[in-house]
Amino acid sequence: MQIVNTPGDAHFWTASCYRRMPLLSKDRSRMWFCDAVNAAREQHQFDVWAWVIMPEHVHLLICPCEPDYDMSDIVWSINQPVGVTAINWLKEHDPAYLEQLTVVNATRTYRRFWQAGPGFDENLDDPAALPNIIEYIHHNPVRRGLVERAIDWHWSSAREFAGLGIGPIPLDHTLPMTYE
Numbered sequence: 001m002q003i004v005n006t007p008g009d010a011h012f013w014t015a016s017c018y019r020r021m022p023l024l025s026k027d028r029s030r031m032w033f034c035d036a037v038n039a040a041r042e043q044h045q046f047d048v049w050a051w052v053i054m055p056e057h058v059h060l061l062i063c064p065c066e067p068d069y070d071m072s073d074i075v076w077s078i079n080q081p082v083g084v085t086a087i088n089w090l091k092e093h094d095p096a097y098l099e100q101l102t103v104v105n106a107t108r109t110y111r112r113f114w115q116a117g118p119g120f121d122e123n124l125d126d127p128a129a130l131p132n133i134i135e136y137i138h139h140n141p142v143r144r145g146l147v148e149r150a151i152d153w154h155w156s157s158a159r160e161f162a163g164l165g166i167g168p169i170p171l172d173h174t175l176p177m178t179y180e
Contacts, residue, residue, distance in 0.1 A: 003075070003121050004068065007067035012133050015079060015119035018101055019114040023086065030155050032085045033058060033078070034168035040077035041141035044069065044088035050134045053155035059137045061130070063174070075118045082112035094175065124126045127176035136162070 017023040024030055030053045032110060037060065046069070050061040062074070090098040101111045123128065138161065141153035150158035160171050 002122050003071045003118055004070055005064075005069055006123055006125065007064075007069075008125065010063040010072070010124040010130070011071055012122040012124055013062065013071075014057060014118055014121075015075070015169070016057040016115045020056045020114055021100065022113075023113060024053050024058065028089070029086055031168065032082045034176070036078045036081045037169050038076055038165065043077055044074045044160040046074060048157075048169055049130070049171065049175055050137045050157045051169050052137045052145065052158075052160075054140055054146075054155075059140065061124075061133055061137060064138060069152045071121055072118060074119070077120075079114050085112050087111050130175065 022023075023031060033053055037048065037051070041062075044066040046062045047058065047065060048062050050059075052059050060078075064071075064074070072080045087098065087101065089103070098111065101113065103110055103112050118179050124133065138156055138158040140151040141147045141149055141156065147153045150156065151164060154167070156165060157169065157171050
């Protein structure tokens, strides 16, 4: 998938864990992801409009604040620290599980936390599309049967949208007025 950097566009980004393994099923790995997003947003100056962490994938709706940005750099700044932290944790606490993340090819052996590539990134230039995407993001846990209501899933922005507190990835309240 090719990432396109278009000034003014929001990005609906999805990343999946290696082999769709439930590597984000524990609070510690979810917090590693939250910390990485929060650090990347400071480094790369983007607003977070919606998010969800599922056991084996994540969705983010973000909008870069600067016209000169590189979505590939944003993705790397999120994925890389999560993967390194997780693999280092597994080396110390569960080396047997680490073998499931090992990739062997003709030239080297390495470990993977995320699926290869940058994930799925959709540019959004129409504010009218935002409500459906936010609804899709927030209802992921409901569709999967993890909770009955989107606001019951701690690992998404649904609670903040409903005015029930700020989660581990605070939202930026910069959505276009057409959203309301």
